[in-house]
Amino acid sequence: MSINARLNTPHEVMSATDVRRAIVRIAHEIIERNHGIDGLAIVGLQRGGTWIAEAITKQINEIESSVTVPVGALDVSLHRDDIGIRPVSLGAITDIPFDLTGATVVLVDDVLFTGRTVRAAMEGLNNYGRPRAVQLAVLIDRGHRELPIRPDFVGKNLPTQKDDDVSATSDGVRITAMNSSNK
Amino acid sequence: MKHLRSIDELGAKGLLELLQLTVHMAEINQRPVPKVPALRGRTVASLFFEDSTRTRLSFETAAKRLSADTLTFNVSTSSVNKGESLRDTVATITDMGADAFVVRHKSVGIPWQIEQWTKASIINAGDGAHQHPTQALVDCYTIREATHTARFDGMQITIVGDIKHSRVARSNIQAFTMLGAKVTLVAPPTLLPPDVSHWPVEVNHHLDDVIPTSDVLYMLRLQSERMSQGHVPTLREYSEQYSLTQKRVARLRDSAIVMHPGPMNRGVEMQIDPSDIKNSLIHRQVANGVSVRMAVLFDLLGSGANLGGQA
Numbered sequence: 001m002s003i004n005a006r007l008n009t010p011h012e013v014m015s016a017t018d019v020r021r022a023i024v025r026i027a028h029e030i031i032e033r034n035h036g037i038d039g040l041a042i043v044g045l046q047r048g049g050t051w052i053a054e055a056i057t058k059q060i061n062e063i064e065s066s067v068t069v070p071v072g073a074l075d076v077s078l079h080r081d082d083i084g085i086r087p088v089s090l091g092a093i094t095d096i097p098f099d100l101t102g103a104t105v106v107l108v109d110d111v112l113f114t115g116r117t118v119r120a121a122m123e124g125l126n127n128y129g130r131p132r133a134v135q136l137a138v139l140i141d142r143g144h145r146e147l148p149i150r151p152d153f154v155g156k157n158l159p160t161q162k163d164d165d166v167s168a169t170s171d172g173v174r175i176t177a178m179n180s181s182n183k
Numbered sequence: 184m185k186h187l188r189s190i191d192e193l194g195a196k197g198l199l200e201l202l203q204l205t206v207h208m209a210e211i212n213q214r215p216v217p218k219v220p221a222l223r224g225r226t227v228a229s230l231f232f233e234d235s236t237r238t239r240l241s242f243e244t245a246a247k248r249l250s251a252d253t254l255t256f257n258v259s260t261s262s263v264n265k266g267e268s269l270r271d272t273v274a275t276i277t278d279m280g281a282d283a284f285v286v287r288h289k290s291v292g293i294p295w296q297i298e299q300w301t302k303a304s305i306i307n308a309g310d311g312a313h314q315h316p317t318q319a320l321v322d323c324y325t326i327r328e329a330t331h332t333a334r335f336d337g338m339q340i341t342i343v344g345d346i347k348h349s350r351v352a353r354s355n356i357q358a359f360t361m362l363g364a365k366v367t368l369v370a371p372p373t374l375l376p377p378d379v380s381h382w383p384v385e386v387n388h389h390l391d392d393v394i395p396t397s398d399v400l401y402m403l404r405l406q407s408e409r410m411s412q413g414h415v416p417t418l419r420e421y422s423e424q425y426s427l428t429q430k431r432v433a434r435l436r437d438s439a440i441v442m443h444p445g446p447m448n449r450g451v452e453m454q455i456d457p458s459d460i461k462n463s464l465i466h467r468q469v470a471n472g473v474s475v476r477m478a479v480l481f482d483l484l485g486s487g488a489n490l491g492g493q494a
Contacts, residue, residue: 088487
């Protein structure tokens, strides 16, 4: 098989079971790090992070059945720093039906890359109140950060090329190598 | 989209996209801090050669909520009084760095004329009796919000009053029919334009005939400032036949909604206080004005849709 045959073909790096196990582990780590779930709120980033945020919250609520942790969704597209540089499509709207002031907010996203989405999310979050602390959970950390941002909880560290495509769903995580000379 | 000048220029696809974008902007307006940095560094100039309260203030509020800077041009205190032409005025404001012009003028076609003098985006906030596209967007969004329907298929919308002088009616007829509604115009023959037979509407001269079958009753302002003479015999006779009264409201369907673009002429086309109408959406129309205009400004200046293939 030639090297070119692998280009543009998705390659599985986490199976559905791996993803599920990573979510269970992250849920435990969040509870452990915060010594319980007092004042905890989970916020998924639209759109890739919302299903993970819901899965983590469900898991946390199963482990700690005493209190229910609230979960919200945040759309950061209007807080991005590349508005006007690349086309923006607003796919989903923000839904945070609780006050964030004083809460410990865990931001959840699928893939951490340049860190620019997380920067926009931290700015957007401030419009809903002043959290006591903000933590970051991601399913995949693929490196290539352009800002001083580091995750607190990681499903898997995945070394990538800058132009690779990484897709993360509940069915698994796949990486597609893009040959830039073919573009 | 580079400009927003008329509903037909926008098209059905653009109309639906802007209505969808408005949902996002409405969410921002619900936040404790209703402001996003999306249009930081952009400048929106309002150029109003005709009076306005709602449209001008809602455009300025919309620009500020998106963090754009605003320039307000006030004709009565400007160099227009020293004889500066429209062309030079536009060029001057362009040189100051305006990225968008919000223009209202008594002459039809001014937004198309201005395009030749500036690189900025142009938003038509009313040109003569021709178009007022953001009002139509506001009205479509408001009906959607109230009826929870994305399209208006089978909906009977009745527009009442001074059709002849109304840019709101012209924009709304295009927008409502694009979304599938059936539009009926109600007015005396003197307040209908001569080419109405070519419009995709039905015409009726008797308000009482259409009251029971209307899903939306859209009242227009009688534009006395544009009437040279002879359009209506007397205001009293006009009100008698075409104004909304307690009696007429009682004959509306339970689900029927009442709208008015403002400003209202109380005692002329509105002989009833809007707060006495169960399904009046007049306040929602004003509230939604900001969200709709945020969507328009963002689409023109921030969406990246004007990058011309760089993406």
